Amino acid sequence: MVSASHPFDIMNFCQNLVDDLELPEGEDIFQRIWRHLEEKQCLVVIDNLRSKEDWDMIEGRLILRASRTCIIVITREETVARYCATSDDAVCRVKGLEADAARNLFQKQTKNHGGNTQWDSVMMDEAELIIKKCGRLPKLSVALVKYLAEVRNGIREARRLNTNFMYALKTTKGLESFRDVFTWIYSNYQACPHLLKKCVFYLSLFTQSSMIRQSRLVRRWIAEGYSEGTDSNSIVEYTQNLLHELANLGITEHPQQTPTGAGNRSSCQINSFFLEYVISREMEENIFLALEVSILQGEGSVNTQRVGQHLTIGSSWKRDKFVFENMDFSRLRSLTVSREWRPFLISDRMRVLRVLDLEDTNVADGDIEQVVKLLPRLKFLGLRRCTKVSSLPESMGELRHLQTLDIRHTSVAKLPKSITRLQKLQYIRAATRVALMEENPSTPWRRSQGTVDACDGIMVPTGIGGLTALHTLGVLDISARGGKAILNELKNLTQLKKLGVSGIKRSNIKGLFATIVGHRHLESLSLQLHKDKDLDWLGKITPPRNLRRLKMYVHVVKYPHWSCLQVLGQIKRLHTLGLRFETDQDVELQFCDNLDRNPLIAFGQFSEVKVLEIACSSNLHVKFAGPEMSDLEMLKVHCLHGSSLQLSGIDNQRNLKHVWMKGSFDDTVKEELRRKVGQHPEKPFCRLD
Structure with a gap:
């Protein structure tokens, strides 16, 4: 590895490269290097390259001809990386370590630098805080472990670091090498427009959470007015671009190993190191903060009684009513x-x-009535996973400014009639996404009614078609009485971009597709199929032309043969396929070209499926071969009630990135599954629960 100095000196760079390659003395230094790189198969790593001009000097002097050498350039600037790369595919954004990997690195380095057992066990309590503050950066973690191992009282010093982390990093002797990183972070931040700076500070409201749904941020920022656009869809796109710019800054990043959906970047992770440094720098220089954020935690209270624009009440705050x-x-x-x-x-x-x-809180029905009464100007109401909420009051119609209503994974089964008065409503997420991977896939409300159904949807009132600003709606149940009338009203919701529908069956599928055929903005459609004896009718459906992603979840209670499901393979733009089998019969799924296939079924089925989810209460055997499922990126299987699992041909799925198996497997089965996944040429991430 050769580090590029700043300011860049080509002669100094070449001399360091000669020393690394151990080249003999002789001809011109440039001639020696390019001749060696041309004739030998080398790996050259150039670290800390800062500009395109520096790369031009290296390339012009040293890489004059076709070469067998592989050159890796490490830079903090994405524009420089793309300039050096031979193609866009050759650019890789290096992310922070996952939490477990960061913890393991810290422990390993502790032992390498002489930490004894007692020091390790006590230190790891402080290390958990340090790891989070490091932003999971390996270089910083290693440097801190080395530093703590060398000081006289490592535990006391670790506590001092945690008390004022950024100040300690910038002033502690032995950690000077990171000041260059600080300069780079802050210069990038200073170059941001004012709105993006506000978004950076806004993220400090979520520092207690390691993962944040992007849709949660987008909807909140729209309510805050951090957006521009002519309609609800363009406003969403503008706000999503803000998230993309934060990722480019390094403030947020997408998790590396999250088995939620192929190509799905639904969540992001805050790099607390970057965020904390930017905030500390602004406060040190007494610069007017882009945003006023207050956080109540532990025994603390806000320094002044005047709360700023944004307040977070942490789970550890003692809930002092007087304060x-x-x-x-x-x-x-x-x-x-x-x-x-x-x-x-x-x-x-x-x-x-x-x-x-109020996501994930114990708020109840009576509290929501008070919310509506006291806060009539609300634009965003988040009640996701508030399981004690079972109904919404009729007074909801008074929230005339409401844009976002998130009641997903609550016990609410029906929207009030008054919801149709909320003309500014753009986003409704309700009911429970089909929980195919769970033992009992239902909401608490449905369990209390004594039913277990994989197709959970919510009933909506007539008049829903008047909410023409809606671009996200789901999951609504069209199997109940009045379902046909609701389908007719969907025709008016022409701004819909995402739609989720449950209770799909033979008698209403044509009506649904006839309703949405003209919805030119519709990109994502999620369908939860009603239990049915056969599914041959699915082969006749034609998804809307502009649809990018179709998700289908099928609940099977009678399984005569694989041929009854093969018809699903003909559906165009089928991105996600979920299958739940509750049957005493053994289930064999054959995603392969076999001799006994239906002659009317075309070859290369399921060719657009990227996510396959299977839950089964009986013995399950899944076979892959040939061109079927050729684009599969994620496989999730849950064996319910102790059922067994066999996988065949998983190495044929060349694009596979994630494998998630859940069930009561014995050690022999687990080892066999790990072995098969380990033999895959792309080495997908494997999780066994």
Whole structure:
């Protein structure tokens, strides 16, 4: 590895390269290097390259002819990386370590640098905090372990680092090498437009969460006014671009090994190291902060009684009613609560509150009535996974400014009639996404009714077609009484971009596709099929022409033969296929060209499927071969109730990236599964639960 100095000196660079390659003395230094690189098969790593001009000097002097040598360039600038690369595919963004990998690295380096067992066990309590603050950067983790191993009292020093991490990094002798990184981070931040700086500070509201759904951020930012556009779809695209720019800065990144969906970047992870440094720098220089953020944690309280624009109540805050009621909320625009909800956490003094995010809290029906009464200006109401919420009040119609309603994974089974008065509503996420991978796929409400159904949807009132600003709607159940009338109303929702529908069966499938055929903005359609004796009718459906992604979830209770499901392979633009089998019969799925196939079925079926999810209560055998499922990227299998699993031909799926197996497997089965996945040429990530 050769490091590019700054300012760049081509002669110094070449001399370091000669020393690394151990080239003999002789002719001109440039001639010696390019001749060696041309004749030998070498791997050259150039670290810390800063500009295109520096690369031009290297390329012009040393890479004059076709060469067998592989050159890897490490740079912090994406534009430089793309300039040096031979193609876009050759550019790789290096991400921080996953949490477990970062922890293992810290422990390994602790032992390498002389930490004893007692020091290790106590240190790891402090290390958990240090690892998060490091942003999972390997270089920084290794440097800190080495530093802590050399000081007299490593544990006390670790606590000092955690108390004021950024200040300690910038002033501690022995960690000077990271000051160059700080300069790069801050210069990139300073070059950002004002709106993007506000988005950076906004992320500090979520530092307690390791993962954040992108849709959650997008919907909140739209409610905050961080967007531009002529309609709801263009506004979403603008806000999504803000997230992309944050990723380019290194503030956020996508998880490396998250088995949720192929090509799916639904969640992002905050690099706390980058974020904390930017915030600390602004505060040190007494610069006007782009955003006022207050966070209540532990025994703490806000330094001044005047709360800023945004307040997060952490799960550790003691919920002191006296302290809270003496705060000034006159400028509060967003309130985020973690875990424990108390009725006094909302007040009629929150007159300009736009965002109320109560995700994963114990809020209940009566609390929602108070929310509507006290906070009529809300634009965002997030109740996801609030399982104690079983109904929404009729007074919901008073929230005339509401744009986003997220009640997914709650116990709400029906939207109130008054919802049709909310003309600004753009986004409704409700019901429970089909939980094919769970033992009992149903919402708490459905379990309380004594039914277990993989197709959970919510009933919507007539008049829903009047909400013409809607671009995301789901999951709505069209199998109940009035389903045909609801389908007719969907014709008016021409701005729909994402739609989820449950209760699909032979009698209503044609009506659904006839309704949405003219929806030119519709990109994603999710269908949960009603239990049926056969599925041959699916072969006749034609998805809308503009549709990019079709997801189908099928609940099978009678399984005579694989041929009854082969018809699914003919459906165009089928991206995700979920199959749940609740039968006493053994199930064999043959994603392969076999001799007994139906002669009317074409070859190369399921060619567009990228995600395959299977849950089975009986013995399951999945076979892959030939061109079928050729684009599969993610395989998720759950063997229910102790059933067994066999996989054949998994090495034929050349694009496979993730394999997730869940069930009560014995060690022999687990080892066999690991062996088969390990033999795959692309070495996909494998998770066994």
